[in-house]
Amino acid sequence: MARRETALQAAHGRLRELIGSEFRSGDKLPNERDLAERLEVSRATVREVLGQLAAEGVVTRTWGIGTFVHDGAERVPVSISDVTALRDRITASGHRPTLQDAAVSRATCPPDCAKVLGLAPEAPVWRVDRLFAVDGVPAAWIRDHLPLSFDGRDLDPSGLVSIDLDMFEFLASATGMPVCRAEIELAAVLADEESTARLGVALGHPLITATQIGYGSNGAALFHGHFTVRTDVLTLKLSRGGDPQPTR
Template sequence: MARRETTLQAAQGRLRVLIDSEFQPGDKLPNERDLAEQLEVSRATVREVLGQLAAEGVVTRTWGIGTFVHDTAARVPVSIGDVVALRDRITASGHRPALHDASVTRTGCPADCAEVLGLPPGAPVWQVDRLFAVDEVAAAWIRDHLPLSVDGLDLDPSGLVSIDLDLFEFLANATGMPIRRAEIELSAVLAEGEAVDRLGVPVGHPLVSATQVGYSPQGAALFHGHITVRTDVLTLKITRGG
């Protein structure tokens, strides 16, 4: 057993040196056979070492796609247990948030959003598209849909193209009804389509997708959003309280 552990430790050390010297974050590593030849160990040893490095966050392994070098920058922990702006969550963790891209347009309401907001499918709504970065690295792509008006008050979310205005702040000021509760449903996904371009990741890169609904104190849904997060940049912490 001790000899086996020594072999694994030595192989892991050599692979770490190889990654640090010849690869950049996001690069794809050679396949297991080629790595086994370079490290002069068995493919089984390579497979076990890669599993250990994946558990430590050094590499990302995607079945049928390959193994990629993780970004070596520290991931930012973000709590989603409270109704707090993403911008402020990132700042509180000691990192610098930014908007790499943002737009506000009128569009037809998607079916899932229409059901939540109590609108007919295809009814006109505001679409707010924002790409958040952490220390200049794309981290979270958020697409929110808002009604054109709330209780007879017209909404103008054009200010949300600035990092200085958060969605929660905007709705509180525009409607007089602060977001008191947000429901978030999470799922693990593999990057494809628009998410690949927006977040700058390869096809098949593991992501977390979330659907978020924000409610007024009276229980009315004020927005419906989709969030796609790079967990190699942001880590999500869920807290629950009474």
């Protein structure tokens, strides 16, 4: 038993040394077989050591995706259960949100967006790209599309390049109709080249992407967006209460 514990301790130290010398925060580690060959131990030993390192916060493990070097940064919990600006959700968690990059331009409406907004395929729309950071660390990249006009009112989203104006606030002012409901569909993905460039993570880093549609009080869709989140910086919290009780 003592010999096995000594072997595990040796493998533990060697793997920590390997991670510290060859990998950076957010990097994906080789698979268990490759690590076992490099350390000259069994895959079972590697699996046990990785479990220890995960418990210590050195790595994060995602089933079906892989093992990644943890950056040690505190994750900021944000709720997606209500219609609230991301900026305000981050601030409510005691952290500082900033816009590291933002741009507003005219673009051709993507097919999925055109269907939601009730526009003709390839109709011109506004495209709003924003890169949110938490305490200076890139955390969420959001790309929204919205019509050039709504109910006879021309929309000018140029103010959204400032952290001081949020999409929900802009639409309430510009359309006279607040966003009262948002539908969000989540998916787990691995970082591609564009996500790597935007969020500063390694290729293959685990991310969460979402499609979000905001609706006005009349049921009309006001915007259609996609956002990509670094789960090593932000954690998304979805709360669900019980069924409302009847009232008299």
